[in-house]
Amino acid sequence: MTTMHSPALEVAARPRRRWPKPTLLIGLALLLLLLAAALFPRALAPFSPTDFDYEALLKGPSAKHPFGTDNFGRDVLSRVIYATRVDLQIAVFTTLFPFLFGTLLGALTGYLGRWSDAVVGRIADLVVVFPFLVLVIAIVAVLGPGLTNMYIAVSAVGWVSYWRLTRGEVMNQKKAEYAQAGRVLGYSPGRILLRHLLPNAVTPAIVYLMTDMSLGILLGASLGYLGLGAQPPTAEWGVMVADGKNFMATAWWISTFPGLALTLAGVTFSLIGDGLADALRPRA
Amino acid sequence: ATRGGQLTFGRYADSLFLDPVLNDANLDIWILTNLYDTLLQPTNDGKGVQPGLASSYTTSKDGKSMVLTLRPGLKFADGSALSASDVKWSLDRARNPEAGAWNSSLASINSIAVSGNKVTLNLKRPDPTLPAALATFNAAIMPQKLFTAAPGKNDAEKAKAFAEKPIGSGPFVLSEWKRGSYMVMKRNPYYWKKGDDGKALPYLDSVRFEIIPDDNTRILKLQAGELQIAEFIPLSRVAELKADSRLNMTLFPSTKVNSILMNNRPKLNDGTENPLSDVNVRQALNYAANKDALIQVVTYGTGKPMKSYMSATTPLFDAKQPGFPYDLVKAKALMAASKYKNGFEVTVLATSGNADDLALLTALQQMWGAIGVKLKIEQLDAATKTARYRANDFQMRTAAWTNDINDPSQITTYYAVFDNIESVHTGFKSAEIDKLFAQSQQELNPAKRAAQYQQIQSLYLKAAPIVYLYETPYPVAMSKKVKGFFQIPLGNNLFAGAYLEK
Amino acid sequence: MTAPLLKVRDLNVRIPTPGGVLHAVRGVNFDLLPGEMLGLVGESGSGKSVTLRSLIRLHRPPIRMTGSVEYGGQNLLDVSEAKLRDVRGGQISMIFQEPMSALNPVLTVGEQIGENLREHKGLRGRAAQERAAELLDLTGIPSPRARLADYPHQFSGGMRQRAMIAIALASEPQLLLADEPTTALDVTIQDQILRLLLRLREELHMSVILVTHDLGVVAQTCDRVAVMYGGRLVETAGVNDLFHAPKHAYTLGLLRSLPGAGEHRRPLQPIPGGPPDLRSLPPGCPFAPRCGYVTEECRAGEPPLLEVAPGRFSACIHSDELPALKASLEEVSA
Amino acid sequence: MTVPLSKSTPPLMEIHNLTKTFPVAQSLLSRWRGQPRKAVQALTDVELTVRRGETLGIVGESGCGKSTLARTLVRLYDADRGSVRYGELDVLALRGADLRQYNRRVQMIFQDPYSSLNPRMTVEAVLREALSVHKMRPATEQPARVRELLQLVGLPPEAAGRLPHEFSGGQRQRIGIARALALEPECLIADELVSALDVSVQAQVVNLLLELQERLNLTVLFVAHDLRLVRHISHRVAVMYLGRVVEVSETQTIFATPRHPYTQALLAAAPTLDPSRRTAAPAITGELPSPLNVPSGCAFRTRCPHAFDRCATERPALLKLADGPEVACHLYDSDGSPPAASLKVAT
């Protein structure tokens, strides 16, 4: 018998490490800023967010109060800073459960298909034909206003998007040869699903998560407008904008600065989302 | 006064149901008298009554009957004659205990007799509140024929049908109503009252109500000239609009009192000890609330401190009532004298989305913090709040009150008398007040009645079942062209004498 | 000798990528005679498609093209857009490898042919439909009139390719650029399409440049072959000459690596290593790292494409040393 | 040197009557009208025997069911009916652990070098996963085994730490092979293993496969449409048409004297490397009929130049001819020898 050893091939030089795109870096930098404000508001804010100052009601921006004061004489800058934690919390809690639940369920039904998919599909249909905001308002009205109940309400509805995204992607990935290879290699369905399919199918959900986070904050603001959002004296951007709307003509700073903060957070999440979409895409 | 033209009035919400007897909401009440006239009318200052459809009334010596004389030639808006039988029918409907929430105001009537243009009310007992009751919206006179001709099996169904196209004897008649959007009332050509030019009122051809729920939008629309009047201006913007040279920012005196209701019962619904059952605590909370500061922060200086549980515009209000002037030292002393020296935590129910509630409570959080009371705010939508309240399932809640009738008895039955609704569900009960009130309800001598009321107000103050806050006016912004418009302390918007200057 | 239809001189295409500029086509020169069928072969990534696309300036910025593509007395690389549009699709048509992705999925086949007829022949409406049906018929699609209203996905792979050819032929072009037109097809269909192309060339007197990596296809259809490697033309020759006596070490290696060239179930003779990275080419002959004939000279500088025999060009320094191949060209069907 | 495979070599896998259909979605209306549910006839009564140690090439046009056959054999698809015996095992009845054990012994390698590897797992993770799931090696010995496997498929040890995208197509196919080999299988099913690769690289992978087969005594089912390649590496070749095996024969025989008209057409259509032998007419006209609507009788009759009445009514069975090849064509039916003239391939 002839033995032939193919010479070991050389592998192409390792490609240079791919740096994340600037969008992601800027996004992460902004996130760091937000996190700093959320974690150390005391260090950053010049005043207490809740203390009144009857001497300084509705004062415009000045050296002492760079963002001015509100109708209680509270320092707007300090409130914007203290609100960061609340708003990041809103961003996380309005999306965390829908993300986890929707993604796992999507993976599962996408993989199993058939009746499980059909059943969840029906439920999802049911949820989407309900007008979202109205449903949230109704749920918040049932459970009472406040952030926790808002989280519950949003979660009851929000998982559908993640379910859809992940389910579709898992169904796609399921067709990929590596997934079939897993079956031929005798791997258990659980392993194929969790170790192979899910990591490759979760990217759209993660990218959507970022958009969803800013939507979550906005929803908080909308509920704030209807009085169902964060409860006073908690500072929260959306509620601050809503509370400031009566002063838009006379004290623009009350709603403008929290509005800017909202935008900043939106931009941050969106940049990170775009960046992640790029960074998480496996290279073929 | 100039005649003609349409006045556009921006409302924050639409009316619901234009039946004088079966409706329940201020949204209806406050415009209803423009459509349905009453026998007597409240005066614009809210202190008394003046002739309406009835040109005069007399009360018998024993106070057990009252005779009203109708004006001659009265007509409904469709031109049909308004007769004494319409009056009897209307009042009988209004006092039917099975119908509506307001029948109790006419409960003293035993029977009604009519002859010619005279209406005789036979009473069960003397009733000093009756003239005021006859000047109240639910005692409006409706056309019996038209009403009974309306489709429907029973009164409720007929009322629904009739209320869609109501015909009354008020200065205006409904001509168009697009629910949630706008409502147009046009001039009733048969209205009895004459203007300063000697011709029949009203001056205006029509009034158009636009429904604009958002405060900012309402103001913007007024400033843009699309409205001539905007109601419910947020107090925070009063100063700004006062400065606007095109506008007439008016604060109409009102019967509105803002207070915090406390649960006075020894135990809460869940069985726990209730600190608010201690009168020391209640008084301490009252003294610790800095009304002047609150008036600044919440009402932007437009309010006045509350001295009695009733507003200063209410008849028989006792001007000598001291109220609870801000006194932190006294408040601390009272706390020290109570069982709760170290303070306690208390939850207050607020109406979600109500900016004033929030402003108020956030300020109170601070003020009461000074005496060791930690205030937690629980925001509820109005229906939930009401349900909790009705079940006595609350510690504190925000509350505002306006009178519907030109008499102190209404607010007193609610606030101070246990029997009606447990003293606005505070659970406060004073045998003395109950007795005084019962007497006053039959006291025809004004001076004596005033003395009874003075005593009631003092007793109430001492028991402090509520936190006395402030009275607020009705903030209405009008174009400078608008003249003669009135919102009386009861809240009724009167367009009969309103006109638009050219 | 007739004047060439197309003269390509010093064609260079540079593609900026995140990892550096990719010099995909480097100094390509060739002429194409009227009526000629030229095969362009080479392994994947050697720059065949990029070359073909630059002939009608199909690349968009930031891809840069330099050199000249002379056609009808003009350099297509710098004529005006309007002029270029006349040539594109009008005188020079192109067909692609994947008919499924090259046909617009949302337009009917009839619309897609009609589009071309309107643009270049001024035909509209009924006349256009008539002509479209004729064209489908020409490419051998049964009941062509009925199929005009079909969408591409309703066609089979072979029919799609025919439809694409019909679209390309709508303007009766002088030159057809075909980028791997049969790679996606089965052998029996490939066979049909290739015969069709040969027939149409005869009937319409077109020139064809046929890009492929299948040497069998070249052997069966082309008059002349150009071999690309690493973005360069490394050899051009008449088809018989090339298959019997390649004059470039790469061509030789390619022919040798084919199964069927050796004994049954014996190891094949692969070309070791892989294709060069066009972003960082070594100096000298790009094939040098994989070449069995390599000498110092090869690495010194890039050998130019020179005429090594009449009508034969090679860029190999060792073209003379390469053996002939005749014997080993065994056939699949005996 | 080739391993001589005698005809008496015991069969490793016997496929009998294997049928697989894919139902297509049916509209409500047609279901309501009681129209029969349509299905893609991917495999119809496939008869095939795989001998131990051989390379069996499977060729045919796109859509003829090659991949479906391969996938059904490794139980990626569940057959509609028929049987597959693998030694003692009734493959189609295997469940759970038995099935996994079978899959360990019969491995499949895939066509697409890009999608057949999980893009997020390093080569080492890929290989170690295969080793640990089947407990091929204890954890401590796994790194060594990974290196061994890499060496076996001709990859340097430093390849272990890299992700699939860092490799060329040919190298990825090697990783795929190494992954299959990690389970030390007896039989490899290669579906279009090198179709996506350039000829020069193709040759490298083919060499590897040939080498491994001999060293590890593997049985290989080689699915491909490149006739030249199949001819080069197969001991025997099976030709499929529209879900059926139409001819099976020793490689030399089938290429020298194809029997089935389809085989003949297929060989004639393959472009030869000799420019001097060109033909003007296509080897065969018409296209593959839709698998949703397979012609009655012999599926090839719609394109067959020799078709006669019987072809439309009766399906030819796969019959063994006296000199060895098996053919499913009425021309070769027991009743008589075929008309000699009609068998010449049009050239």
Add this chain to the structure above:
Amino acid sequence: MHASYVIRRLLQIIPTFLAVMLVVFLLVRLLPGDPASAILGDRATAEIVERTNRELGLDRPLPVQFGVFVRNLLQGDLGDSISLKIPVLRLIGERLPTTLFLTAYAAVLGVLMAVPLAVVAAVRRNTWVDGVIRAVFQVGLSLPVFYVALQLLSLLGARLGWFPIGGYGEGFGEHLYHLFLPALTLGLNLAAILVRTLRNSIIEVLTAEYVDFARAKGLRSRVIMTRHVLRNALIATITLLGLNIGALIGGAVITETVFAIPGVGRLMVDAIFGRDYPVIQGLTLTFALIVSLVFLITDLIHARLDPRAELS
């Protein structure tokens, strides 16, 4: 065209509908507080509350109430509004057209804004033009609707006086004029979402081979853009558009409040707060029906645009 598909989809709505009905019915009754509390306010006495509940039939057991609800529904009767005392069907009939008009208007404005801008952004991707377009919409997307609405109102409405402030107007022309700002507010939001996906799809389509083939045919860039690129890019966007229009209908609440538009969004919120059970139930069913129809229509449009789409 695809009649059987349409029928099947319509049939599919039925179970969804039944489920929506049950869920709403229960959810509504889970709301703390009752209609009586809501309509009678703080002053009502216990008797009056009880009497009101009796009149409204709310003292009966839930299954009985549900039975009545379903029976009436089958007769096309959604009951009377508790607070407004008029039939819910009529109420919806009065309010729904406004919201639908607003939604359609917003969708048109959104698409009119999104398509050209997405094309520009995609064609000139990664240039400053692209950057500006994306930044503007990003900002629009991260601000609360009411804020955007109020800013538009005070700028275009009050300051510049180009548009009326709030209201609805009479007749089609006035509707267009009055509803411009609210439709713009909603449209901006929609456009922000659409621009993002549409831009990405256009970029993707631009790299498709059939675009190169179209260029190789010598077609004008405008023809290529409209016939080849946009049509394909819209396919991916149309489903998203459908989903968002569904959301728009339900999400018009705040816009309707700010702009004083008497639509169903506002009505729904009022009904929830007023515990107007019949209105909530009726509206939710209407929403569900409309949203289902919108989805169906987008699917059909999708199928029209994309002949490959399998309606199954």
